[in-house]
Amino acid sequence: MYEFTAPFQQPAGSPIRELFKYLGEPGMISFAGGYPASDLFDVEGLDAAATRAYQAPAQCLQYGPTDGLPSLKAQLVQLMARRGVSCAPDEMLVTTGSQQGLDLILRVLVGPGDLVLTEQPAYPATLQALRLQQAKVVTIAVDRDGLDVAHLANLLASGEVSRPRLLYTVPTFANPTGATLTRERRIALLKLAVQYRFLIVEDDPYGDLRFSGEPIPSILALTSEVAGSRDWVVHFSSLSKIVAPGLRVGWTIAPAAITRRCVIAKQTVDLCSAPWTQAIAAEYLADGALERHVPTIVAAYREKNHALCRALRAALGECIEFHAPSGGMFVWARIQGLDAAALLARAIEQKVIFVPGNAFFADKADASSLRLSFAAPDVPAIEEGVRRLKRAYDAAVGTSV
């Protein structure tokens, strides 16, 4: 047999995907997935877009440009303009979900041993990608206002952290914490990036999914307020959470020199993302369907979030601690008196699952933390799921038979 060498000698699969085996069980209620709600997909609108796209079948069926179909890029440039960002086509690369953008960026910018900063808790696939590149990872804690930028400033000023290549963050409705970085912290972070010459890698799949409070511009949009900062921001976004993941349409906006290197890497990686679904996405956006449909998703997630937070407070009261998010798909919580992994074991018996927080830490994991996604289940399922969680909690702490 083939003998593997590092880093694949002992591969660690996604701890979240490990939970997928429970999804098929009859009656299981899942707060575990990071999937958007299937019943909120704009099935008819996408069908119509697909029909229009196939009126130019060769564009759907032939290879496309590595950086993305021009028709789609033109629509995405307009979408970014509506989000307050002006960008040129040569700064933009269409990717197979924003996930591929992160992979490409890390491949062209980060070598073994390079210092990379990431918020923590963080998206597990990011942590896995950093391991794959054998980066040296330093974590920066997140509080309810997002990344602790003041702490980062101290680390940089003291020299405790020196010459990082980049910092990864999901500043708006973060996965897993649901937290949103304040405007003040965004500006401060941009100033640090300019001063210490590191890239801010802003992952923004959820930004349109705000269901309460005032919008805050993306870090990329705020570069106009900090001189020289545009050179230091890489921005990912995606249609996965606002249209459909099955399109696998994400995009990266970066300084042209970085984008060019990503395009060259992508020639080697997969030549191009599926032109057929790119063409469908272009038609969908050109029709204005996105703007018409997003409010439907936002209204549904507002209601589901409210249901989850209300039910958690009613059922678990002081035994659980969390901040209700202003958007996105996730509630991040800490459970009192036991580990989330122990709670999960009991929860599975009760036919409800969530993701224990350990999965989101590169170091110093908070074993009491857990992530609950309200996106997929409907309100009655959310309420029943929390009742089951309560029974699981009682069983785990021994206050119930």
Next chain:
Amino acid sequence: MYEFTAPFQQPAGSPIRELFKYLGEPGMISFAGGYPASDLFDVEGLDAAATRAYQAPAQCLQYGPTDGLPSLKAQLVQLMARRGVSCAPDEMLVTTGSQQGLDLILRVLVGPGDLVLTEQPAYPATLQALRLQQAKVVTIAVDRDGLDVAHLANLLASGEVSRPRLLYTVPTFANPTGATLTRERRIALLKLAVQYRFLIVEDDPYGDLRFSGEPIPSILALTSEVAGSRDWVVHFSSLSKIVAPGLRVGWTIAPAAITRRCVIAKQTVDLCSAPWTQAIAAEYLADGALERHVPTIVAAYREKNHALCRALRAALGECIEFHAPSGGMFVWARIQGLDAAALLARAIEQKVIFVPGNAFFADKADASSLRLSFAAPDVPAIEEGVRRLKRAYDAAVGTSV
């Protein structure tokens, strides 16, 4: 500005993609692309498959399993059975074109400085991928019967080549040479792989496109004839050349332990290839449309290949040397008396392009070589293109005003 470090300090883009800028020129005839003929796509059959696939919209629109939609994998297992290969689902991974299979395999198997063998001339993206992984590359020459396996055996026996991790080859209708490895050499290569414990990475996108001669089983299919060899073969295939590249559906068949590592890497790379086009591909295959349609492509390529070879002999006679291929999309030739790059400069003036052979060499390039693809142009364009090539040749060697 961000300062890049190796290996992306001086990125080398694809030399073939450099030629794309000429494709848009009015009246340009291209023998340069590796694209299949757009006018041979089964537009109606794929439209019907898309309609059937969308009857289960959530499967098209939601995230799918990282290793591929089960419905597609079931069809691909059947397709491989028709090609004489028995494989289990856990040996198979669906990828974004077979290109991604190569990228994943190299990422999980090859580290900086690892010794990798490749046929030469070779597919340029493979050479670029090996550079990206910083592999140490040793090339093995190809003759009209494919890879020179006897020479490889000598290198291994003498210790001149020691402990390679893997060998990359396109054994059937190779890109760029059009050559097909003989059955005897395939068996000999499998024995070497077992003896010296290296993986044969068999890239097989063109195998179904035979227009003359007797079929030869793939290297993977022949593992049944060499004890222990199945552990040492990784096989890529794709729908890009026999259905449509725009689906971006390729697949990898490898020992389960290797496949598992590729799946984990793919979780990080892009989570999954586009489920929507996977679902369309599954419906297309389930309908038997592939078997009905491939003969149409083969008949067209037979005629185009014949037209190109006949025209080249008639126009250039002794000034060009080539072997007519038995399938695939490419004629590999050597031009007498000048470099192919010099010919290309004159050819562009005459509004015809091809790929100079240099692009396909990692070392010791044969400057007189060139690759001509007959797949995309129709027969009249092929004949006119060769007339232009003749004028370019005459201009370049100075026998014409």
